[in-house]
């Protein structure tokens with residue numbers, strides 16, 4: 001029996017939420033442990049990490065993924081829903097789209113909680129502090145940062161690259177915006193500018209890249225981890241432990257004081273498959289613990305954060321207050337080896353944990369154009385044994401202009417528009433986004449990343465940025481197997497719930513989006529559709545019933561949120577308050593993409609980074625307050641809260 005290692009803060013998960021929080025706390029001088037279930041794939045010679053256009057292949061790389069199956073309708077959970085397990089979390093393989101959220105997204109949280117830290121002005125100021133906006137086209141950079149840790153750049157583009165490109169974009173401008181294509185405003189416009197919230201328009205899409213290579217919370221963490229003082233010592237007290245799956249939050253009375261974790265490479269990815277072999281890693285790989293004198297911060301993502309809270313006994317009484325299968329452990333968290341027992345695991349009734357699983361709807365129209373894209377015609381992605389000249393070009397050059405076509409992640413243009421189904425009371429402005437690129441993309445499904453060698457596809461995807469309030473989905477303990485950290489949770493969205501009037505309006509907006517995508521193709525000047533074709537949904541999907549059916553059953557997500565939602569402390573379904581503190585408990589916060597109470601207008605990456613920046617400020621303010629009220633100096637705060645053994649322990 002040894003004394004567990006003790007830190008001021010323990011952060012679980014290194015994604016957009018946890019990566020930023022851990023880095024900020026360590027930079028402020030606090031001894032911080034970051035535990036991440038995955039490995040550092042960026043460290044390996046891994047083009048799927050670095051190269052933006054390989055993001056679909058990264059999504060399907062088994063060793064990086066959580067292998068979630070998520071149903072989009074209740075009781076069906078067969079759909080592939082990618083989430084990454086790596087240093088950097090989902091930022092290690094996501095689509096890199098770096099779009100600033102809408103003011104309304106932040107104003108909503110400010111209004112329901114009364115916390116002005118969420119005001120659009122404060123969030124914009126955080127954005128300006130966090131990013132370094134590198135606009136390769138000479139664009140408007142008002143409201144952007146120039147010196148932050150996250151580089152954002154617009155991949156270089158020339159409309160002369162391919163005769164079909166200008167035509168496709170002109171078709172979209174005509175169909176969606178009723179305008180002729182203004183190439184100069186498209187090339188210099190600013191999708192992250194402060195004015196775009198209220199104005200329909202067509203923009204290039206900024207990416208979180210540095211000179212055409214992926215950047216994210218991994219790079220921030222590594223720069224903090226490796227920083228040295230003038231005398232060559234470690235500058236910031238950050239410890240990062242990879243391949244460590246946190247299995248439980250340790251709690252006593254009403255506060256968290258540490259975590260239990262298991263170290264094993266690929267533990268969760270190889271074994272989260274419902275098979276009978278699920279128990280061996282727990283038996284044969286040691287569990288360990290760490291204690292936190294100040295706080296435990298849960299940043300395990302939209303599915304794993306509520307799952308881990310539930311595994312630790314925090315969640316709905318109806319689910320945790322009845323006997324479920326649990327692994328039996330001794331008082332140090334070590335598995336006793338006597339298998340599983342049925343046990344009630346309720347520690348704190350928090351009915352909102354795992355509820356309110358929401359997402360933004362996407363639906364795509366894919367067309368095969370008459371000719372292959374000239375910019376990528378010589379590329380040979382995904383052909384084993386053959387050197388890919390485009391990859392060689394990307395890897396040998398370090399200026400985005402010289403790196404070639406792989407600096408793009410599959411999205412070339414985004415059109416913001418207001419649908420005829422928009423909520424009249426939503427304050428106006430665009431409620432839909434139509435984005436497109438030279439890819440065959442109709443959502444995540446096994447095998448989707450296998451690209452044809454010479455492709456001639458373009459996909460327009462309609463994204464509903466502001467779905468209405470409808471009955472939401474859930475993340476629950478595995479109904480069949482119970483509460484074991486290696487058993488994946490049941491994840492059920494609730495897309496277009498039947499008989500719900502708001503869902504019908506959402507579907508109508510998506511049907512309109514699909515029609516506009518088709519019109520965009522049809523309006524593309526000079527494209528001979530005798531030589532090309534719509535491949536998805538295909539011409540046979542033409543009648544009202546067929547289109548409705550296609551939208552209902554083929555719409556996909558990717559922006560899941562809400563399972564640990566922020567709310568007023570009096571809202572019994574809220575999980576955390578505006579400062580990310582789990583309501584009803586002390587010393588425990590959730591800081592990740594699960595906290596947003598409803599889907600964000602923009603893709604969630606930047607919003608999650610900014611939420612984490614706010615959380616770090618909130619945590620540091622609290623630490624400072626404690627330091628003052630206790631009248632202690634910083635070095636003397638260690639024993640402030642953690643007094644294990646004094647209180648009543650859970651389990």
Ligand SMILES: Cc1cc2nc3c(=O)[nH]c(=O)nc-3n(C[C@H](O)[C@H](O)[C@H](O)COP(=O)(O)OP(=O)(O)OC[C@H]3O[C@@H](n4cnc5c(N)ncnc54)[C@H](O)[C@@H]3O)c2cc1C
Nearest residue numbers: 013015017037089090094095096097246592593603604605
């Ligand atoms: C394929 C894909 C494409 C995307 N494209 C875009 C895009 O283009 N633009 C955009 O804005 N957003 C995009 N996103 C979404 C964006 O990446 C996420 O919203 C964001 O990363 C969420 O951050 P997070 O901190 O909530 O979770 P994550 O970034 O998922 O991080 C959670 C981390 O916690 C770790 N973890 C989980 N459980 C445990 C445990 N028990 N113990 C230890 N560690 C644990 C995980 O391994 C993971 O590293 C995409 C996501 C995916 C998966």
